[in-house]
Amino acid sequence: MxxxxxxxxxxxxxxxxxxxxxxxxxxxxxxxxxxxxxxxxxxxxxxxxxxxxxxxxxxxxxxxxxxGSYFTNLLDHGAGTLTASSAIITNAQNHVDAIKITGLYLGASGSAVQVTSSAAELNKLDGVTSSTAELNTLTGITSSTAELNKLDGVAATTTQLDYVVNTPGALTANKAMIVDGNSSMNVIKTSQFYLGTSGGVQVTASATELNLLDGITAIDTDLSTTAGTHTTLVSALAAKTYIDNTRSGLEVKDSVVVATTANITLSGTQTIDGIAVTAGQRVLVKDQTTASQNGIYVVSASAWSRSTDADTADELNSGCFFFV
Structure with a gap:
């Protein structure tokens, strides 16, 4: 049957x-x-x-x-298109146009990590190559996609990345120093201070010593004598005209090799104040017992003679000037 x-x-x-x-x-x-x-x-x-x-x-x-129709209805829609109350069917490129999910986990089975970033934050990840662990540090970050791509391979923790959250130019505890638009910081605290190429020279002055510089006005290296003054100086610079006028009142004579310190014999070569004079050299004689013998003499093997530029009273006036 x-x-x-x-x-x-x-x-x-x-x-x-x-x-x-x-x-x-x-x-x-x-x-x-x-x-x-x-x-x-x-x-x-x-x-x-x-x-x-x-x-x-x-x-x-x-x-x-x-x-049953329950299952066929789940599959009755176009591949690659997200359809309500239906199964997800990828297209020939293993792609679906959209997906809606409450919790997103990335990683190998059994060790997947939940992504905690918001939808607004995740929308910035288009084209980002960072790993799941790196992306999980992004909650609250407002960086662009190009900036986020710089995280690829970064091993820093969320706490470490938070070091850069600081106001440019401001010194903040436990934060990175970020210079402002003028490349300046309002305060710097350091136990050692170095200057020069590659920090080659250490500044060893104390804070008290360095504070002595406060209020000092440096003089420019490009001073001009044209105007004769400089705004950073208390008094005027000496102009060339002033110097020329000052020099015009002097009777500058040739220098002498030595000046006497006691009465001497005005003849022959000899040693004066430790210096051995020779014929033709000029000597200032100023300590003779007979004062009228004082003056500028030219050394000779015999009797000395007065220098021709200083052998009269007029040539030894108050403006007479020479080097010893």
């Missing part, structure tokens, strides 16, 4: 029971559950196809689900 395969239907939205001796579905029987609709085929109920089987326990067991 041929086996009979019976297909039963139900408007019940629960899975029918099945056992070897009876129940809603016996072994081999098929059952379909759907709503008592208007015959349009629009399944509003469970919409699943079941088959009865033997559980071997003599009791009841839920029938096995083998198909």
């Amino acid at each position: 041929a086996n009979q395969i019976l297909i039963k239907r139900s408007t019940n939205t629960t899975i029918p029971n099945s056992n070897i001796s009876g129940g809603s579905l016996t072994a081999g029987e098929l059952g379909y559950s759907y709503s008592s609709g208007d015959g349009s085929g629009d399944e509003q109920g469970l919409g699943k196809l079941f088959i009865g089987h033997a559980d071997g326990l003599g009791g009841t067991r839920a029938a096995a689900i083998i198909g």
Whole structure:
């Protein structure tokens, strides 16, 4: 006798029971559950196809689900397009146009890391090559995509990256120093201070010593004598005209090699104040017992003679000037 395969239907939205001796579905029987609709085929109920089987326990067991409109409806849409209340089907390039998810995890199975950034923050990640661990440091960051790409390979923690959150030009504890638009900092604190190429010279002056510089006005290296004054100086610079006028009142004579310190004999070569004079050299004689013998003399092996530029009283006036 041929086996009979019976297909039963139900408007019940629960899975029918099945056992070897009876129940809603016996072994081999098929059952379909759907709503008592208007015959349009629009399944509003469970919409699943079941088959009865033997559980071997003599009791009841839920029938096995083998198909139904519930599953076909999940797949009945275009590949690569996100459709409400439907399965996600990627296109030929393993792509889907959109995805909506409450929690996002990245990484290998069993070790995936949850991404905690907001949607606004994640929207900046288009084209970013950073790893999941690096991206998890971005909560609250307002950087651009190009700036975020600089994080690729960065091993810094969120706390370390937070060091750069500081006002340019301001010194803040536990923050990086960021110069302002004029490349300036308002305060710098350091235990050692170096200047020069590659910081080659250490400044060893104390704070007290360095504070002595406060208020000092440096003199420019490009001073001009044209105007004769400089705004950073208390008094005027000496102009060349003033110097020339001052020099014009002097009677500058040739220098002498030595000046006497006591009465000497005005003849022959000799040593005066430790200096041995020779013929032709000029000597200032100023300590003679007879004062009229004082003057500028030219050394000779015999008797000395007065220098021709200083052998009269007029030539030894108050403006007479020479170097010894």
